[in-house]
Amino acid sequence: MIGEAEAPAVPEVDMQRPSVARMYDFFLGGRHNFAADREAAAAALTAMPELPAIVRLNRRFLRRAVVRAHEAGVGQFLDLGCGIPSPGDAREVVRELDPRAPIVGVDVEASAFLHGRCVAEDDPYAGMVLADLTDTGAVLGAPVVRDLIDFDRPVGLLLVAVAHFIPDTERLARALDGYRRALAPGSVLALTHGCRKGGSERIERVRRIYNNTTAPMVMRDEHDIRGFFGDWRLLEPGVSVVGDWMGEEGLDEVAQRAFVVGMSLKIGT
Template sequence: MSDEVAAVPEGIDLERPSAARVYDYYLGGAHNFAVDRAMGERAIGLWPDLPLIMQANRAFLRRAVRYCVAAGIRQFLDLGSGIPTVGNVHEVARSGAPDARVVYVDNDPVAVSHSRFILGDDPRCAVVQADMRRPDVVLNSPEVGSLLDLSQPVAVMMVAVLHFVSDADDPAGIVAAYGDVVTPGSALVVSHATTDGQPREADEHSQLYRSTATPMSMRSRAQVEGLFEGFDIVEPGVVFLPQWRPESAHDVGENPERLSGLAAVGRKR
């Protein structure tokens, strides 16, 4: 048995790739397995810009967290968080607010295991193994109850996760369930895969993910806007990833639609 297989928690299916671990592979991380790397290489073969898109998504996350910190938010609920490697929510938030508290939520046992190892005994971070499609389970978890004060503003992070929620699972209803329990002034941070920009590549990517445990549902700009019911979308609205409050014109580039994911932040009324 290889060291890689020996390190897998009991019950993990090594025959099917995991979206969280494939994403880690795109970012150049080490928390993935051969099946995930093979999936990633197939996807990149169909859409060579994928690593750039994933990096743009991570850059959006960093900018959005800094926006929330500047707005006075000190609590973060990161849903579908994947593996919190370098540059994730707690590191970015604490660069501006050392007292920031973060609860990470993911349903992938390997991602959760790695997350707990990375975070260690950090008293202001916790990891919940749960499906974000079950807001009742997430919000009633001991970790959320002990670490987050829902009477104070919270940033609800749904970064690159809602496209893994099918229409049948009612993504707008799921977002609303979280939005209903947070106080006015809280933030909703969303990035979402879309066919806007590069429809052929996006459709082929979506078809590839149908073979995994986490098939994708691409959505349009109007559909993403519809997820913000009860929230005021801040400027510049729902835009392509590099267009959301870029730090320089170079970050946007000449063809922002090439990095075809949509991004937006809303504040609860």
Template sequence: MNLPDWAPKGVDVDKASAARLYDFFLGGSYNFEVDRILGRKLAEAAPGVYEFTRLNRAFLRRAVRYLCEQGIDQFLDIGSGIPTAGNVHEIAQRTNPDARVVYVDNEPVAVAHSELLLEDNPNAVAFEADLRDPDSILGHEKTRKMLDFSRPIGLLSVAVYHFIPEVADPQALAARYRAALPSGSFLAVSHVTEDSMGDQVRQLVDLMRASQNPVTPRTRAAFTALFDGFELVDPGVVFTAQWHPESPEDVGEHPEDSAVYAAVGRKP
């Protein structure tokens, strides 16, 4: 296929990617036909996928605002995706212009557009790496230059751990990141589950096997274990719409229909 001018060299256009699908469901334009084809199949099989995505993005925004209120002024966003309105640096720097943000993703399109967006922002950077390689992220020169690991950090892993299969030991990965954070740091995570909307989620899982990023849903217990040793912020583990909603309308009558757990924890 003929790639658009904005496509970075070496990008995989043979299989849909999670970051580009997320962009598609949010109404973005940085996706390819292979992503749109799978996206339409996902929407047909699981009509709630647009709402899953919107509610997850809203949780990210509320979590960042909450962390800013707790005095967090530096963020590490792993699995950051393709930039859209209301990105982490926009929210954090609206509260504190000196807030620092490091974006990490393994999708070349996401990283390329993040770098373009951040060209004139000295307090935010992006680079390509994979959650499954903690040392490459925690030890990266951009991470070490931008973040002070002697002070609390807000680590965001939103809608990313469900792309980590059991063979990669997501619990051990999460423990590695938790251990690297100083006391007073926060961890924000969201994750697809089959505990709700099971039929739709299973169809989503089946279709995503054809993508670069197959999905592994997890139970409430497995999700909660990602926070071992951290103190969960009220209301604890809930569905995305239930985490610090700004109005009753944000929650709706069936928040469980998001099929995505969310929580924020603090390191003692």
């Protein structure tokens, strides 16, 4: 299911301007990127060679978050800022756990939407929406979302490696509050966000590079990131840098401090 009816006209893919989604695809070893994306990615790598390790660590957190949500009884997912389909993405992990679990991806970038739509065409339990994730009404009101997602049951809300591309903190906070109100008790929010602990000078150089792409980057402190979880109960081990949260041996020293992660659970009514 692709849900074309709810989407606005798809903008043309700009091959000359670096795309955040396509750069992420490049860091993952994907092929859905152009020369401008590779050039910007190369500049970012010069500033911070650990970027591929950071991206892979985000992907491992995503897998762990989806599995943990599934184990907690969550059987449907809304993947905000899903990016370009690639091995180990949310849909692939969900399919490993349940071939019929509904999952809808949301992205504002044309490249991500077009590739995601192609994948969804072959999956009756998957959908793709072209929308700004901060427009809660457009996302939750999209026909494919209403068709696939049952808001009387728990939903896994995923925001992995996307919140730091939304500079307007108040707008992001309002959007997340809207999603939290709409979701049923038992729903889970999993979020990752770039932070300043990974080396401020290098992060600033990377941020300036991303400011010339389709989405400017903003780094926030752990305290501010914690606020995005609202009043939902934080799941252990709370909100922390990914190295502490994952508890794995042998993590890249810069990567394990480069972003803050967490999961929270809606309880009550």
